[in-house]
Amino acid sequence: MSVFEGFRFRHVTSSIHKLDPRVKFLFVLAIFIIAVLFTEVLPLLILFFLPLPFVFAARVQREWVRSLRGAIFLATIIFVFNFVFGYFYQLQAGAVLLEYSISMSLRFMVLVESFSIFFLTTSPDHLSLALEQSHVPYEFTFAFTTAVRFVPVLAEEAQTIMDAQKARGLELERGNFLKRIRNYIPILIPLIVSAIRRSLELAEAMESRAWGASPKRTNLYTLKMKSGDFVLIVLSILLLTIGLYLRYFVSIPPLSYFLP
Amino acid sequence: MSLTIPDGEFVAIMGQNGAGKTTLVKHFNGLLKPTKGEVLVDGVSTRSVSVAKLARKIGFVFQNPDHQLFSETVEEEIAFALRNFGFEEATIEKHVTWALNLLDLTEYRKASPFMLSGGERKRVALASVLAWDPSVVILDEPTIGQDHKQKEKLRQFIVQLNEQGKTVVIVTHDVEFVAECNPRVILMVDGKIVASGEAKRILSDAALTYSASIVPPQITQVFHNLANFGLPSDVIDVYEAKKILLGLFGEIKR
Numbered sequence: 001m002s003v004f005e006g007f008r009f010r011h012v013t014s015s016i017h018k019l020d021p022r023v024k025f026l027f028v029l030a031i032f033i034i035a036v037l038f039t040e041v042l043p044l045l046i047l048f049f050l051p052l053p054f055v056f057a058a059r060v061q062r063e064w065v066r067s068l069r070g071a072i073f074l075a076t077i078i079f080v081f082n083f084v085f086g087y088f089y090q091l092q093a094g095a096v097l098l099e100y101s102i103s104m105s106l107r108f109m110v111l112v113e114s115f116s117i118f119f120l121t122t123s124p125d126h127l128s129l130a131l132e133q134s135h136v137p138y139e140f141t142f143a144f145t146t147a148v149r150f151v152p153v154l155a156e157e158a159q160t161i162m163d164a165q166k167a168r169g170l171e172l173e174r175g176n177f178l179k180r181i182r183n184y185i186p187i188l189i190p191l192i193v194s195a196i197r198r199s200l201e202l203a204e205a206m207e208s209r210a211w212g213a214s215p216k217r218t219n220l221y222t223l224k225m226k227s228g229d230f231v232l233i234v235l236s237i238l239l240l241t242i243g244l245y246l247r248y249f250v251s252i253p254p255l256s257y258f259l260p
Numbered sequence: 261m262s263l264t265i266p267d268g269e270f271v272a273i274m275g276q277n278g279a280g281k282t283t284l285v286k287h288f289n290g291l292l293k294p295t296k297g298e299v300l301v302d303g304v305s306t307r308s309v310s311v312a313k314l315a316r317k318i319g320f321v322f323q324n325p326d327h328q329l330f331s332e333t334v335e336e337e338i339a340f341a342l343r344n345f346g347f348e349e350a351t352i353e354k355h356v357t358w359a360l361n362l363l364d365l366t367e368y369r370k371a372s373p374f375m376l377s378g379g380e381r382k383r384v385a386l387a388s389v390l391a392w393d394p395s396v397v398i399l400d401e402p403t404i405g406q407d408h409k410q411k412e413k414l415r416q417f418i419v420q421l422n423e424q425g426k427t428v429v430i431v432t433h434d435v436e437f438v439a440e441c442n443p444r445v446i447l448m449v450d451g452k453i454v455a456s457g458e459a460k461r462i463l464s465d466a467a468l469t470y471s472a473s474i475v476p477p478q479i480t481q482v483f484h485n486l487a488n489f490g491l492p493s494d495v496i497d498v499y500e501a502k503k504i505l506l507g508l509f510g511e512i513k514r
Contacts, residue, residue, distance in 0.1 A: 157327075163291045164328040166311045167320040168388065169344030186340070189330035193374065197326070 011123070015228060016058035021122045021130035023229045023236075030236040031114040034243035035107050040252045041099050043243075044106045050239075051117055060120040067116040068109065075105040095256040102255075124148050129223055138217055146202070154195065161190050261453050263446065265429065267395075270422040272438045272459070273431045275448035276473035281431045282323075284448070285398050288429070289318040316345055319394035323401040325385035329373040334365060337373050338388045345392055359391035363417075378405050396427040403434045415441055439463055439477040439496040447472050464494040 016024075031047060038044055055064045082101035090097065122130075128145040132138060162172070165186045172183050246252065261284075265271055273281045286292040287299045290306040299306040301314060322328060331337040338359050342352045360366045363383045368376060373384050382405065390397065399418070403411050419441060422428045432438060438445060438459055445462045447455040449472050455462050462468060464480050476484070476496075483495045491508070495501050 160322070160324075161327045163286065164320075164322040166291060167289055167315050167322070168328065168341035169312045169315045169392075171310070171312045171344070186328075186330045190327055193330075194326055 012059055014058045014121070016054055016121045017123075018226075018228070019121075019232060020223055020225055020229045021118075021126045022134065022223070023225070023232050024118055024122060025130070027232055027236045027239075028114045028118045030240045030243075032111060033240060035110045035114075037243055037247045038107075038252070039100060039103050041103050041106060041255050042252060043246065044103050044110060047110050048106060048113065051114060054117055054121075058117070058121045060117070063120055064113070064116055067120075068113060071109055071112040075108050078108050079105040096254065099255045119148075126223070129219060129221065132217075132219070133223055150198075154191070157194060158187065158191055161187050164190075261451075263453060263456075265427060267427055268422070268425050270418075270428045270441070270443040271430070271446060272441065272443045273429065273446045273448060274433055274435075274438065274472065274474060276433065279448040279472070280451035281448055282400055283451070285320070285400065285429060285431055288396070288398060289320050290314045291320075312344065315341075315394075316392065317394055318396045318398060319389040319392070320398045321386050321389045321400065321402065323404065325378075325381040328385055328388070329381060332372060333370050334360070334368045334373050334376075334384050334387075335370065337384055338391045341388060341392055347392070355391045355393070359387040362390065363387040364413075379407065379410050382406065390421075394426075396429070397421060398429045398431070400431045402430055403432060403437050411437060433474060435463060435474060435477050439480075440498075442497070447474075460494055460496055463496045 031051065035044065035047055038047075055061050079101050082104045083097065086097045086100060124145045127148070128141045131141040131144065166172075170183065170186055172187075173180070175183065263284075273284060275281050283292065287294060287306065288301070290299075290301075290309060290311045293299075293307050301309075301317065306314060329337055331340060335356055338356045339352050342355055347355070357366075360369055363386060365380070365383055365387055368380065368384075373381060376384065382402075386399075386402075402414055402418075406414060415437065418428055418430065428443075430438075430441075430443070442459050444457065445455075445459045446453055447462055447468060454472060455465075455468050463474075463476055464484075466476065466484060469476050475481075479498050479501045480493075480496050483491050483501065484493055487493050489508075491504065495504065
């Protein structure tokens with residue numbers, strides 16, 4: 001659940017929070033593209049530390065670290081898989097393979113961290129506004145923001161259900177691997193049933209509040225680009241250009257180059 | 261906070277929403293461990309025992325039955341906990357039949373718990389806990405969503421459990437229900453116990469109930485308003501009130 005924590009928005013006011021979500025998304029996208037371009041550790045490491053000023057400016061460091069801590073587990077799996085399968089595939093476990101496996105998990109961390117910054121500093125309302133103004137149909141926008149909004153609710157409910165079943169003597173960590181998976185049935189069924197029930201109730205509540213009554217919706221607030229947004233656009237484009245230039249015109253030294 | 265609940269006592273924990281009632285009782289069976297201090301169950305710290313072990317002694321019925329029902333039949337639902345505790349099949353069969361009978365659910369034995377009404381689901385949840393015969397029973401908001409008839413049945417049932425020697429803890433803000441049961445009341449405000457004692461004393465204390473955002477039972481309010489006529493101010497029970505009023509009428513007639 002801790003990964004979700006890192007994506008949960010809390011109301012803080014900072015210059016980062018005030019940025020246009022579309023521009024923030026562009027920035028995240030730029031990082032995403034550069035991360036996919038490189039398989040060397042060095043540029044990915046730089047990319048990893050690049051968004052740090054944003055994290056501190058937005059004062060979300062604690063949540064951000066929590067999301068990274070949650071991602072470490074998956075990153076480890078990615079490392080192990082790459083290393084093991086790379087070994088069988090190429091039948092060598094040299095420095096090259098090691099660096100490749102490290103880069104792959106580092107790339108994953110870069111993706112998680114950049115998206116985490118985006119979600120931590122963008123309120124669901126702003127997000128839906130941005131989607132709407134990008135001409136995404138409102139039904140999709142609504143479904144998306146509702147899904148984002150219900151993640152913490154579901155996480156809390158899962159905790160309650162776990163407590164209720166533990167109080168009936170369920171031990172989640174008992175038995176072999178298969179038994180452990182089966183142990184989760186008494187948790188999943190009530191969770192799914194209540195999620196379906198809740199969505200039906202939500203639909204009824206929406207209908208009774210005239211959902212879809214007017215085909216053309218207007219908003220009280222509209223997003224407008226400010227000077228900070230343009231700075232970030234320039235920064236993102238610059239970043240992307242540098243990334244592309246480095247990729248195609250400069251040869252990046254492997255990690256082993258720095259070793260004696 | 262410091263609190264001792266002796267064996268066989270009937271306790272109601274009351275207080276407004278967010279006062280910490282549920283948080284407190286979750287410490288009783290080890291679902292929550294104290295960050296400071298200690299919770300002892302029969303002299304053993306909850307920190308040193310697993311929830312599953314404690315659950316054998318302490319039955320906890322959650323507020324919302326939908327948070328625990330998952331089986332295909334009511335019978336399976338009730339047997340779930342018994343299987344977890346490693347009872348033998350023959351014993352399970354016996355306990356399930358007993359619990360179904362106790363809560364008037366025998367006709368639903370093979371029904372799916374999801375097809376039952378809200379009140380019935382609540383009873384299934386209760387049966388699934390009582391089935392393993394725990395010596396302490398904790399009920400979180402047992403009266404929510406129950407009609408008057410079911411509430412009355414529940415009250416008789418709880419009193420009966422208590423008379424059989426079980427320790428019963430209920431968490432509620434249903435004052436009328438508590439007034440009729442007459443347990444020891446523990447009043448909580450902002451995570452602290454502000455009062456503990458006889459229901460009669462606490463529920464009729466206007467200042468105390470006000471501080472905990474609880475409205476005293478209606479009959480108590482009537483008696484408070486009639487205090488000028490020399491009526492006692494600590495009446496919470498309708499039958500007692502009737503007796504006092506009839507006595508008063510008798511005096512007036514004479």
